[in-house]
Amino acid sequence: MARTTGTLGKAGLLYRLLFNLKLIIPLIRDYWTGKYRKIPLLSIIGILFAAVYLINPFDLIPDYLLGIGQIDDVLVLALCLFLLEKDLQDYERWKISQSSQGERPE
Numbered sequence: 001m002a003r004t005t006g007t008l009g010k011a012g013l014l015y016r017l018l019f020n021l022k023l024i025i026p027l028i029r030d031y032w033t034g035k036y037r038k039i040p041l042l043s044i045i046g047i048l049f050a051a052v053y054l055i056n057p058f059d060l061i062p063d064y065l066l067g068i069g070q071i072d073d074v075l076v077l078a079l080c081l082f083l084l085e086k087d088l089q090d091y092e093r094w095k096i097s098q099s100s101q102g103e104r105p106e
Contacts, residue, residue: 036091
């Protein structure tokens, strides 16, 4: 993962969260198709929990309270991304190695 100076510190907490969020969809796609299976079951459960919590209309803070109703959703998503950061970095390294192997002439 490329390091950049960001809003919340030298490595940019906000940047890292957004970068990790962008890795979730390809990770799910590669796991679903069987290309990448090196993610722990607990991480899969965490992703599913976060997705269900975000979609579920019943929250700790109701979403109809504009502004504060989304705080719990953002916190759950941020916590999920924070806990999955190592797994997402492993996936990113795997993804880079796959693309570099595919570009080698044979």
